[in-house]
Each structure stands twice: as C-alpha cells, then as structure tokens.
Amino acid sequence: MISHWKGASGFRLFHWISLVAIVALLAGCSPFQGNENGADNGPAPAKPEKIERYQGEKSKAVSMVYTTQRQLALTFNGMADKDTMKRLLDELDKYHIKAAFFMPGMRVAEEPDIAREIVARGHEIENNTLNKSDLQGQPYEKMYQDIELTNEVIQRETGKTPRYVRTKSGEYNDDLRLVAAHNGQEAVVSSSLFLHNWQKETEADKRHYLRKYMNRGGIIEMDTEENKSVIENIRLLAEAATDVGYRFVPLHKLIAQGQERKPLQEISGFDAAKMNVAYDEAKPNLIYRKETDKKMVALSFDDWGTDQTVTKILDILDKKGVKASFFLRADGVERNPNLARAIAEAGHDVANHTYSHPVNTKIAPEELQKEIVKAHQIITEAIQQKPTMYFRPPTGAFDEQTLKAIAATGYKDITIYDVTPSDYDKKRSANDIVKDIMEQTRSGSVILLHMLDDIHTIEALPIVIDQLRSKGYTLVPMTEMFGQ
Numbered sequence: 001m002i003s004h005w006k007g008a009s010g011f012r013l014f015h016w017i018s019l020v021a022i023v024a025l026l027a028g029c030s031p032f033q034g035n036e037n038g039a040d041n042g043p044a045p046a047k048p049e050k051i052e053r054y055q056g057e058k059s060k061a062v063s064m065v066y067t068t069q070r071q072l073a074l075t076f077n078g079m080a081d082k083d084t085m086k087r088l089l090d091e092l093d094k095y096h097i098k099a100a101f102f103m104p105g106m107r108v109a110e111e112p113d114i115a116r117e118i119v120a121r122g123h124e125i126e127n128n129t130l131n132k133s134d135l136q137g138q139p140y141e142k143m144y145q146d147i148e149l150t151n152e153v154i155q156r157e158t159g160k161t162p163r164y165v166r167t168k169s170g171e172y173n174d175d176l177r178l179v180a181a182h183n184g185q186e187a188v189v190s191s192s193l194f195l196h197n198w199q200k201e202t203e204a205d206k207r208h209y210l211r212k213y214m215n216r217g218g219i220i221e222m223d224t225e226e227n228k229s230v231i232e233n234i235r236l237l238a239e240a241a242t243d244v245g246y247r248f249v250p251l252h253k254l255i256a257q258g259q260e261r262k263p264l265q266e267i268s269g270f271d272a273a274k275m276n277v278a279y280d281e282a283k284p285n286l287i288y289r290k291e292t293d294k295k296m297v298a299l300s301f302d303d304w305g306t307d308q309t310v311t312k313i314l315d316i317l318d319k320k321g322v323k324a325s326f327f328l329r330a331d332g333v334e335r336n337p338n339l340a341r342a343i344a345e346a347g348h349d350v351a352n353h354t355y356s357h358p359v360n361t362k363i364a365p366e367e368l369q370k371e372i373v374k375a376h377q378i379i380t381e382a383i384q385q386k387p388t389m390y391f392r393p394p395t396g397a398f399d400e401q402t403l404k405a406i407a408a409t410g411y412k413d414i415t416i417y418d419v420t421p422s423d424y425d426k427k428r429s430a431n432d433i434v435k436d437i438m439e440q441t442r443s444g445s446v447i448l449l450h451m452l453d454d455i456h457t458i459e460a461l462p463i464v465i466d467q468l469r470s471k472g473y474t475l476v477p478m479t480e481m482f483g484q
C-alpha cells in the first residue's frame, strides 16, 4: 500500500490517508475518534464524535422495480482483478449495456483507475460497503462509518456520489436502511436474481434458466470476484433480453420510473374474496358457454409463463385488436407482479386460477378456499385493482361440494370452457391447435388456451384469430359475454 504514496500530490496524499483510515477502521479503532481507553495508552484522546441515530425516514429497499416498462437493470458487486474488469467493460460495450457497479471502498482506494474507467465508460458506481461485507449485527455507528467512508473514497476517486448501497449478500436490516438515508443514499438495493456460478449446465440449460428472470423491472446481480463466468454471462443475458424484447437500462433510470404500490388493504375490493365455512347454502353459477345466436367467442388463457411467452401473447392480441380473459396462477404472479399488471394494463380480464394449481376435488374445501383467497389477494396487489371475479378450477375438475366452497368465497361465477384444443401438450403442433379450435367453436364458445412456455400456442394464436374472424366471429373478453 505504501507504494501508492509516491508523489506528493494532494490526490495521492488523500489516497494514502483514506487507506490508512480504512485499515484503522477495519482494525476496529476509528481513525476519527481517538482512543477511548484514555491515558493508559498513548496520547490523550480527542473528543469522540458521537454519531447519533438518524431521525429521518429510512431509505427505500429495492429488489425489483414496480413498472410495466420492458426494462431491467444489470448490476455488479465487488471489483475483480484489472484484466477481468477490463474485459467485462469491453463486453458490456459490445452489447451496449450500461450497468451499475457496487464497489467496495477498499478496492476503489487500492485501484482507483479501474473505478474511474467504469465511470468513463458511462456506468454507475455505487456503494458496496468498505470491504464488501454484510454489516449484519454491527452497531449503528460502525455501519454508519463504513458507508460514509466508502462514499468518501468513491467521491474523491471518481467524482461520483453513490445513490445506492448494497451489502455482500444483498441482505439488510432497518439499521442499514437508516444508515443509508443518514448518508444521503436513496435506497438499499438487492436484486431479483443473484446469478452465482454455473455448475454443469449446458448452454441450453443456461438460456432456459435466464429466460425465467428476464422480468420487467428486474434487477440482475453478479459478483465480479465470485462469478467465474461473469464475462460469458454478459452475452447470455444480452441475448436473453433480446429474445423477450426487453432492454437493460441504467439502474437509476429503472428505479426512477418505478411506481409506488398501494398496500393491499388500500385497494378497493381486496376483501371481495373471504374464507367462509358456511358454504352449504352457496349458489355457484357454472358457465361453459353462452347460449346465443350472435357470432361471438371468447379466448381465455390459463396458468402462467415467463415474460417471454406472456409478452408475446399480449403483443399478438394487441396487434390483432383482441381483448381476452386470463386466469392466473398466483404463485407465478407473486414472483413477478409486473407481468400480471402488464396483462391488466393491456385491457384484458384478469381472473383467479388458485394460488398453487391443486386439483380442487382432491383437497379439503377449507384448503381450496385458502387457495382462492390467497390468489385473490396476490393478484389484487399485483394489478393494484380488484380482479375480474371469475374463478376457473385447475384441470377443470370440480364437484358439487367444491363448487359451493368456491362460490362461498365470493367467486360465484365459475367459468369453464367448451373448446379444448389441449394446447398445453408440447406435442400438439400449431396446426393441431388451430384445427381443433375451428372444429369445436360455435357461437358463444369459450376457448381454453394456456400461457405456458414451450408449447405451440403462440404460433397458433394469430392463425386462430384470423380464421375465426373469416368465419364471421367477433372476439370478446368473457366479461363482455357474461357480464360481471
């Protein structure tokens, strides 16, 4: 470290001082405070500068951003060796990605040239704590000093003030959020995917895995020191984003467009579904199709899929000017609320298909009601409004008791279908799907499709819409056909 102190320039001097300060802090004695043990041990202590707990608001905690824009952010932790960092920056340039680098203050002090190069290439520099640690269990004062000193080093060496803080693991507690605010940071940032080392995955496995995490508003995280494939992963991530039609944007831009979400209890209709043990008297309304001579049909989509699949379905419907009905599996919605909101924003019906997709006749009525109420709440919170109060039982299985149990929760309309091309079967080609639909559909039909990955529905969908229209059918959402 001493070798850094060559010239006598103020810059190098600061550099040396910051390293000494850091080392002292890491060793447990604050360089700013003198010695609390007093006269036993060296010179008289300077008056300790006590750090009071911050009285203002905590910083935000961000692991993903609430937005339906087709954007996500790429972030890194740590500072690998110079060669790796250089190759990483070149690779990011190649794919036109601007990323956020969470940098340990210690490493910035050691190799400020790397930090400056990151800034020069248009990336963000953020606070990764002094020595990329977790800071868990540390007293407030210690955490404060760690974050403050890291900010100072980054500011002095790069001229940039970090907006965000992130610990080694991404974990944080309320004190860290308070410390971040105390130091002027907007948010403590974790991630929607922390991408660790691959094991024995093939290229196809890696692509398949990454596809799941190409989410609107997602924050991808990698550690430049830990992840041995950090360079290779840039290409994989860039291609995965291109496949779904999403774009990596700078983290602060992603965060800036994030919307505030109302808590569940503030959304009107959040309690429209309730547990109800007195279900014997419930009056379910079972719907298969509408008795009508009007040439109208409804398209419905069940279950859940990746952004890639669902966004493609939304784009086809949008291009063709069709509104449809979506029955969502809420465990998927829970992990990816932005995608559910994108469906609702596009003007489609968003309805309930349970939380975890159990066969309704194989679970107790109370369990079924729990599934429905939980799904209702998750979907309501995700789309920030009351969903369409239609329920569709997984696999279409029901009996009298399950119908009553469902209706008693508030979901009186149990909406089945009469056209079943079995598109969930990967072996069914687009032609098979189109053929079945065209053979089975009549006026008032409800067509069952799925938004699962790797099936042929996306190929079949535009053909189905065109052929139905050429037969004189109008495509309407189920709410238009059956009311709500």
Ligand SMILES: [Zn+2]
Pocket: 302, 303, 353, 357, 393, 394, 395
């Ligand atoms: Zn299903």
